[in-house]
Amino acid sequence: MKKKGLLALAGSVCLILALAVLPFMAACAKPAAAPTTEPIKIGAIVPMTGGLSHYWPHTKGGIEVALDEVGWKVAGRAIKVIYEDDASFDEVMALQKARKLVEVDKVDVLMGPIASSSYLGTETYIDVKGIPTLAIGYRGELKEWEKPGWNFASNGGLAQITYQAGIWAYEQGFRTAVTMGPDYETGYQGCGGFADGFTKAGGKVVQQLWSPVGTTDYAPYFATMQKADCMAMFQYGAGVTSFVKQWHEFGYWDKQPLIILINDSLLGPSLAELGDFTIGLHAATNYTWTIDNPLNNKFVPAFEAKTGMKPEPPAWWANTATKIFLAIMEKTKGDTTPEVMRNALLGLKVDSLSGPVTFDGAKGYSMVNGFMTEVQKVEGQLAYKVIKTYPATVNPGYYTKP
């Protein structure tokens, strides 16, 4: 009897457990949820006002031409882009806009910002929130990107390009150089890369000058400058056109050739304003609209049709970030789960307008091609023409103020 009672009790417990577990089992047995057809949302933080506002038509055009090519759809899902302005260098505004995009608009991925200050304003928030973010523009602070977090350098690092400019300068016969750059982190990477490449090639950097951000009158620096075979200059914003003009006015143009370490602050229209004396000027870059390859030859007329202007480096930055996003989505089949997207990005290789952009799988930054260019008349206008290509290799290093 006792045995029967125990059996009945055990049977009842099993029955209750079975009834309790049944709904869970049923739920588990349901077929997988159908893939969402909701649009994928991209939040782009870009400068629309302030010192870098002239990048705005290029970044917008770069993103939208890439999306036009795929009909604003990827992996069966529509794509929506929400643009926000960070006023160029305003880290507080950049953070506010990032929060708005993530928390109110519920974007799946962020793009941008461009300026280092804006990046530093959003960096921690993005890492805490775990939103995949594709930077627009080369980064100066690659050291922070050695281990991938949630920020990814879509367009490589500044020193990757300027290091090669240093090697190129030595190959031209220059043996001594002066560098001039802005007195902050990005300036140290830009000028440090050149100095490293030039020195390793056998040259000697005799002086490194640093100016405050926003400098537009360089004459006081010329008064204290040492003589050298060439001047390598990196600067952001309005100061570049002033520097080039003043370098010419003070009679250094022919005596001490100028090398612009990155050309995105001296765009084609600025060359036209400065005039024909800029013919022969050399600049390092990772994009110019004169690059001759099928992808770029298709892109340039499409960009012109959309914006009415020739694409400049910011167009390439934004276009490349968008292509990386599209490649991620193809790989994940439209899955926007942050971890899935990040895993898809690591090890990714994308064909950009200027050649391959590669993430090696272990780092948060990509490797990109670098170019040395010369200002020439192309199609009746002053433009940068590639004279040497440096294939994407390695990040040369990290530099501090000497």
Place this chain on the structure above:
Amino acid sequence: MEFVVISLLNGISFGMILFLLTIGLSLTLGLMGIVNLAHGALFMVGAYVGWTVAIQLGLNYWLALLLGGIAAGLVGLAIERGFLRHLYMLTNEQVMLTIGFIYILTNLSLWVWGGLPRAPFVASALSGSFPILGGEYPVHRMTIIGIGLILVIALWWLQEKTRFGAIVRAGMDDKEMTIGLGVNLERVTYFVFFLGAFMAGIAGIIGAQMLGVNLDMGWDILLLALIVLVVGGIGSIQGALLGAMVIGTINAFGIALFPEFAMFLMYLVMIVILLVKPTGLMPRGV
């Protein structure tokens, strides 16, 4: 020797731009008690209008100088007549309002002229350089000094030797008494405000020869103008000139000799002046 001469020329030419900008700020503060922080934005408006006339339309540089000055003067007058005249003696409100106008004018400029920084531009007659002590020096920088000196003399004459100047000085000293004597001081203040804004526009175009034209130039130069105002003293042409020369020269030599402390040196001078002579080196005497 070469270093000293070139640095001195750099300092004086930059100082002249600061003088032309600060004099308007100084007069409006001295006569009307108005703190017009949008003065830097008027400098930018003048430069953009001058760029349009000289570069986009390809017209005469001197016409660009005149039209840029008039455009800045009219914008300044509109701000004064439309808004600031309701805020006399309300310093905090003036500061907030004029800071707002910096943003408004900057964004209007963005819509009209776009964000691309414009290259420095000079009159064709002033382009080129001349040899000096084994180097070269741009002609237009010497011209800036020349134009600045002519305007210093003209403004000094206007303020010290004309009936209009006497009314302005009387208005600064005792507004009620001046009005009591039958002077239409309001009309005088219109003109002084217009003149101050006009000078800011002129400074913008002359400054564009060295600095180019961009959307940040109003903010960048405003801080220096305020330092010049503190150092030189309020309401005085001589004070504005002395302050501008001191700051321009310290800037040039500071950058050349102690580049990392150049900006700090200017602030240091301002702090010392505020402690030792809070009214500035040459304030307008009563």
